[in-house]
Amino acid sequence: MDPDSLSKAFVEHYYTTFDSNRSNLIGLYQESSMLSFEGEKIQGAQNISNKLNSLPFQQCKHNISTVDCQPSGPAGGMLLFVSGNLQLPGEEHALKFSQMFHLIPTAQGSFYVFNDIFRLNYA
Amino acid sequence: MDPDSLSKAFVEHYYTTFDSNRSNLIGLYQESSMLSFEGEKIQGAQNISNKLNSLPFQQCKHNISTVDCQPSGPAGGMLLFVSGNLQLPGEEHALKFSQMFHLIPTAQGSFYVFNDIFRLNYA
Numbered sequence: 001m002d003p004d005s006l007s008k009a010f011v012e013h014y015y016t017t018f019d020s021n022r023s024n025l026i027g028l029y030q031e032s033s034m035l036s037f038e039g040e041k042i043q044g045a046q047n048i049s050n051k052l053n054s055l056p057f058q059q060c061k062h063n064i065s066t067v068d069c070q071p072s073g074p075a076g077g078m079l080l081f082v083s084g085n086l087q088l089p090g091e092e093h094a095l096k097f098s099q100m101f102h103l104i105p106t107a108q109g110s111f112y113v114f115n116d117i118f119r120l121n122y123a
Numbered sequence: 124m125d126p127d128s129l130s131k132a133f134v135e136h137y138y139t140t141f142d143s144n145r146s147n148l149i150g151l152y153q154e155s156s157m158l159s160f161e162g163e164k165i166q167g168a169q170n171i172s173n174k175l176n177s178l179p180f181q182q183c184k185h186n187i188s189t190v191d192c193q194p195s196g197p198a199g200g201m202l203l204f205v206s207g208n209l210q211l212p213g214e215e216h217a218l219k220f221s222q223m224f225h226l227i228p229t230a231q232g233s234f235y236v237f238n239d240i241f242r243l244n245y246a
Contacts, residue, residue, distance in 0.1 A: 034193050034194075036191045036193060036204070039189065039191065041193070065245075066162065066242055068159045068162065068240045068242070070157050070159060070164070070238045070240065071157075072195065072225060072237070072238060073196075073198070073200070073225075073227070073237065075196070075198075077196070079202075079223070079225060079238050079240070081159070081221075081223055081240040081242065083221065083242055083244060096244055098204075098206065098221040098242070098244065100202070100204055100223050100240075102195060102196075102202060104196070114195075114196065115193045115195060115202050117191045117193065117202070117204040117223075119189055119191070119204065119206055119221070121206060121219055121221065121244045122188075
């Protein structure tokens with residue numbers, strides 16, 4: 001799969017899972033993974049999953065505006081840079097966000113998320 | 124220098140240079156460097172410098188809102204994620220932007236920009 005197709009497939013999988021059953025995202029992270037969520041740093045798959053599951057809304061819908069990808073170096077990693085908006089229940093206006101992922105190949109031929117940085121873009 | 128101090132110093136240096144004499148940014152890139160600028164991919168220090176120099180404004184002012192940093196792996200790289208706004212001459216409203224940098228250590232003990240992804244955040 002070429003890098004652009006792979007990044008689109010990852011992004012679709014990530015946000016569809018987030019919006020339908022975000023506890024399933026734990027499988028995308030490993031113990032070395034790090035999430036920066038609105039400036040808070042969280043390390044490890046279980047801690048990251050706990051953070052995502054504790055967000056104070058049950059339903060949400062991510063709409064993706066742009067996806068950029070670049071190879072991150074000789075080890076076969078990929079950097080993804082996503083922008084879009086996030087619709088929360090009861091909110092009239094969607095929230096704009098940007099998020100980046102650093103994907104690292106696994107021995108099984110897949111990828112896991114090593115770095116994840118999320119920020120809302122306040123107007 | 125700890126990672127947070129290093130990233131703040133890089134960000135200050137990068138945008139101060141951009142706003143005062145952006146042709147000097149060429150020294151931060153190498154031949155393997157890649158810039159994605161609003162979806163356009165450009166590789167190599169000279170090509171990246173040409174792109175930045177060709178942007179259709181002479182004066183600008185970046186104001187930084189947030190800087191996140193994470194180590195990018197065992198090789199000592201650093202990922203920076205920046206949000207802020209960009210004031211252009213003659214424009215009443217500043218443009219919001221997000222940008223990420225992947226910094227790689229050099230043999231000389233400094234860092235160069237391996238990955239650079241820039242996006243305006245349209246309202």
